[in-house]
Amino acid sequence: MSFRVSAIVPSHNHYAAMPAIIARLRALELRVFVIDDASDDAQALMALAAPAVSVHRLEVNQGKGGAVIAGLELAAAEGFTHALQIDADGQHDLAAVPALLAAARGEPGAIVVGAPQYDETMPAARRLGRRITRFWIAIETLKRDLVDTMCGLRIYPLAATMPLLRAERLGKRMDFDPEILVRLLWRGTPAVQIPVRVHYPAGNLSNFRLLRDNLAITRMHARLFFGMLVRLPSLLRRMRGRRPRHWSNLAERGAYAGLRVLAAAYQLLGTRGCLALMAPVVLYFHLTGAAQRRASHKFLERAFAAKGAARRPGSGATLRHSFSFARKALETFAAWTGQAMELAIDDRSTLDQALSNLQGGLIIVSHWGNVELSRALIDPALRSRFTILVHTKNAAHYARLLARFQPDAAIDTIEVSEFDPATIEILRARVASGGWIAIAGDRTPLGGPRRTVRVPFLGALAPFPQGPYILAHVLECPTFLLFCARERGRHRLSFLRFADRISLPRGQRDAALATWAGRFARRLEAVCLIDPFQWYNFFDFWGDR
Numbered sequence: 001m002s003f004r005v006s007a008i009v010p011s012h013n014h015y016a017a018m019p020a021i022i023a024r025l026r027a028l029e030l031r032v033f034v035i036d037d038a039s040d041d042a043q044a045l046m047a048l049a050a051p052a053v054s055v056h057r058l059e060v061n062q063g064k065g066g067a068v069i070a071g072l073e074l075a076a077a078e079g080f081t082h083a084l085q086i087d088a089d090g091q092h093d094l095a096a097v098p099a100l101l102a103a104a105r106g107e108p109g110a111i112v113v114g115a116p117q118y119d120e121t122m123p124a125a126r127r128l129g130r131r132i133t134r135f136w137i138a139i140e141t142l143k144r145d146l147v148d149t150m151c152g153l154r155i156y157p158l159a160a161t162m163p164l165l166r167a168e169r170l171g172k173r174m175d176f177d178p179e180i181l182v183r184l185l186w187r188g189t190p191a192v193q194i195p196v197r198v199h200y201p202a203g204n205l206s207n208f209r210l211l212r213d214n215l216a217i218t219r220m221h222a223r224l225f226f227g228m229l230v231r232l233p234s235l236l237r238r239m240r241g242r243r244p245r246h247w248s249n250l251a252e253r254g255a256y257a258g259l260r261v262l263a264a265a266y267q268l269l270g271t272r273g274c275l276a277l278m279a280p281v282v283l284y285f286h287l288t289g290a291a292q293r294r295a296s297h298k299f300l301e302r303a304f305a306a307k308g309a310a311r312r313p314g315s316g317a318t319l320r321h322s323f324s325f326a327r328k329a330l331e332t333f334a335a336w337t338g339q340a341m342e343l344a345i346d347d348r349s350t351l352d353q354a355l356s357n358l359q360g361g362l363i364i365v366s367h368w369g370n371v372e373l374s375r376a377l378i379d380p381a382l383r384s385r386f387t388i389l390v391h392t393k394n395a396a397h398y399a400r401l402l403a404r405f406q407p408d409a410a411i412d413t414i415e416v417s418e419f420d421p422a423t424i425e426i427l428r429a430r431v432a433s434g435g436w437i438a439i440a441g442d443r444t445p446l447g448g449p450r451r452t453v454r455v456p457f458l459g460a461l462a463p464f465p466q467g468p469y470i471l472a473h474v475l476e477c478p479t480f481l482l483f484c485a486r487e488r489g490r491h492r493l494s495f496l497r498f499a500d501r502i503s504l505p506r507g508q509r510d511a512a513l514a515t516w517a518g519r520f521a522r523r524l525e526a527v528c529l530i531d532p533f534q535w536y537n538f539f540d541f542w543g544d545r
Helices: 018-027 042-046 063-077 094-106 124-141 158-167 176-186 210-238 255-288 290-307 315-336 348-356 371-377 394-405 421-432 467-475 509-530
Strands: 005-011 031-037 053-058 082-086 111-118 153-157 191-198 343-346 361-365 386-390 412-415 436-440 452-457 460-465 479-487 490-499
Touching: 005 018, 005 063, 018 031, 018 082, 018 094, 031 042, 031 063, 042 053, 053 063, 063 082, 063 158, 063 176, 082 094, 082 158, 094 111, 094 153, 094 191, 111 176, 124 176, 124 210, 124 255, 153 158, 158 176, 176 191, 176 210, 255 290, 255 315, 290 315, 290 509, 315 371, 315 479, 343 348, 348 490, 361 467, 371 479, 371 490, 412 421, 421 436, 421 467, 436 467, 452 509, 460 509, 467 509, 479 509, 490 509
Parallel strands: 005 031, 005 082, 031 053, 111 191, 343 490, 361 436, 361 479, 386 412, 386 436
Antiparallel strands: 082 153, 111 153, 452 460, 479 490
């Protein structure tokens, strides 16, 4: 099929930028359809009519979407295969149009959309509104990479678009651009994004009506969200077939942006409102995180069997697991932002004695419970003595966000994949000066099997990292375990002495590592069986390589 593209320019009272837009489009030899959406001055746009430039007037205002639909119908009637939509307000840099045309020619079955690059002239309210829309579109499409679905510079493949317009009733105002894109994606139309600079001219006329259009957009998102739920089986089928990866590459998706949304929502809505707001978000991540969902089910199956439960966990159990993780995140923010929380401490004397020691030590933590919350609730002077060893930058994102809301939340983290001599010396100095080093004992290292030891855990051999015990041996310091779990509306902290010294004798190193990792695994298993839904390792712990 030949590639024939025309241009559609919808306008309601936009006159100033129109001559330059039309001239640029004609320089690219494009047939132009100007759709006058009942502008106040009927003659102003009609004067722009010229060879290959048609002006079609709608006597009753239809809204932006209605005007675009009228233009698409005209383009299809004249036999065009594609239609370039461009807003008439002069905000988009038309230098991007050739790149959009080249993308459409290279992938004619795709919708090509502008990925806006805004400058400082963008109003704050518009920026916030587009972020909110992008957030919901990610949920409705199960795609996180769409930059902006409201951009008014795009190319429609008419073979896919016209059947959609005949089959669906779309919003005809400012809700049109995001809705038609979502529905095309639902039908399997791929999207190609091309960067485009966007500038808001001084004195720019806006046809956006705050109450009317925000209500229309809200109704659109409600329609699309429930439409997504109906289409979930087919949407999820498209996402299958991805190869499993190491847990460090299972990105904590939307980490920084998601934490920002969560924190802002908590400040505005409080606990109950925030939990209600989180529900569809949690559902989205649960349904789209196939690898995490499978890992949750595998862990819960083992935990239920170890507890002697008469039933096996179903899909509802994995969803409960996801909601438990969301609650943990919310409770952490609540603690950092000042909400009173009860924290009971088992055997307080062990903690007090350890913290009063001039020498620090090593604390092995796990992903069971909410260790982060315990750090939020302790005295800031003690908090400053802690250093957290992490595998990835996710923890750094988390700490940076917390610091915005609570300066005391600043956390000293060191990203490590190897314990090189320089890192060891830094840690040794901190322990000697009374510092405490925290390291996870239930995350497999990036080095793979050669840096793990397989010990029994919930009925099967599982790989536990060697790092905590090697580090304790090198630092020659006492080692403790720290757990903090939710228990009947409050949190309980357990600070346990694990070893005065961990020694790895020459010639017996492997056996000693297995002994210490086995001791930790047995303790971790005991707490996991208290409440399996509080273990937040969403990767295949037994099969990870």
